[in-house]
Amino acid sequence: MDQHSAPFCPLRAIQISRIMRPDDANIAGSVHGGTILKMIEEAGFIISTRHCNSQGEEHSMAALARVERTDFLSPMCIGEVAHVSAEITYTAKHSVEVQVQVIAENILTGDKRITNRASLWYVPLSIRNVDKVLEVPPIEYTDTEQEENGRKRYEAQKLERLATKQKNGDVILPMISLDRHTKEPHTVNFSQSSLIHLVGPSDCTLHGFVHGGVTMKLMDEVAGIVAARHCKTNVVTASVDAINFHRKIQKGFVITVSGRMTFTSNKSMEIEVFVDADPIVEDTRERFRAVSAYFTYVSLDEKGKPLSIPELKTETEDEKKRFEEGKMRYLQTKAKRQSEKLALTQQ
Structure with a gap:
């Protein structure tokens, strides 16, 4: 049976x-x-x-x-x-x-x-x-x-x-502090950030692969850095869109967690975050995209009240395209929340 x-x-x-x-x-x-x-x-x-x-x-x-x-x-x-x-x-x-x-x-x-x-x-x-x-x-x-x-x-x-x-995206290279001063504020290049981490035994399951929670914590840290660099204020996580785990990451791999601003509304900002794994010990294996997600952050004042978000300045056609895609996700989420609120009031 x-x-x-x-x-x-x-x-x-x-x-x-x-x-x-x-x-x-x-x-x-x-x-x-x-x-x-x-x-x-x-x-x-x-x-x-x-x-x-x-x-x-x-x-x-x-x-x-x-x-x-x-x-x-x-x-x-x-x-x-x-x-x-x-x-x-x-x-x-x-x-x-x-x-x-x-x-x-x-x-x-x-x-x-x-x-x-x-x-x-x-x-x-x-x-x-x-x-x-x-x-x-x-x-x-x-x-x-x-x-x-x-x-x-x-x-x-x-x-x-x-x-x-199927959507791998671009590689975001780490940017040193001196180079950041040459970038225009509130652009994608200005706030984009990367974190490099060597996967150790404490990061892994008994299989020797990274715990999903460890990866998500690193992704949230990078997204927070991107958001703070864009706003120059206190920022907090508001939501996380679907996090997709495409491939397993083994112990001993070097992972690069990268984030870039994709969209801003008046009170929120969307950051695309992805994780690339690099098996540096094994020459026969290539770098691969392991995880991807979108994080939404808000900016708060000292009393915890929402602040306006500086508008994202897009400079390339790819950045403009990602901005429009982010705007669509933002509007869809907003419409869904309004629909759920309406349904609750009618119960």
Whole structure:
């Protein structure tokens, strides 16, 4: 009998919690967005790996394939407890969808608020053969509508992941400080930034490949540098568009995390971030694009109120094209939020 013809596993959920320490803070004093992203991925990794090993004899570890749009609804403060809840909401033959919610708790008053929501997709890789994708144990759904909605989400993310994989983009070279003074402020070249990181054992899973959460934290750091250079003010992560993990990054590789401004509205800015991996020890393997995403940042004053964003000055046809594409994503997101607000008011 086909494994997926006889669902047996109930929906599963876990929660991990920890207090936010001073070393989790960004320069503004609130919790770094990359820290939250890393915690989200850790919860997703734990629950999906547990589920994928709940049936069958061959052990596996869940590898992150994609993170859907993540909104930062409220800043997390140092001293608060972050409660990260993860639940498996859909399984395909080789994929697991995990929905994650983050709640901040003030342990002095007991007040709680939602800070983040995200959906992540994982695939189980065999422990013995990392190139072998194993089958996922199915789950039981409360009704056919829940299963059908999950299937639609699966098909949509699969198409988007394949489309994004074909778009490699340009390489952003690291820029030294002296060169930056020759660039005009508020241009793409002025704020673009890169970070070079040698992948060590502490960055990796038991497979010897980089944890998705480690990569996302580095990407958020670079995006924050780009945003701060553009605005010259305090900036915070507002949201992250789908993060696509195209290829695995091994221990010992050198990764270059690059970011560039693509679009600005009056109150937000979009930064394209991608990760290139360079297997410097193996001459037979070439540099490749491993991860790509779009981060949205906002600028805040000393009281945490939004500031206007300096308009991005585009200089080349490629920059103008990316600006228009970013504007389209911005308008689509704005329309979706307005539609969701309208739906809530009508309930």
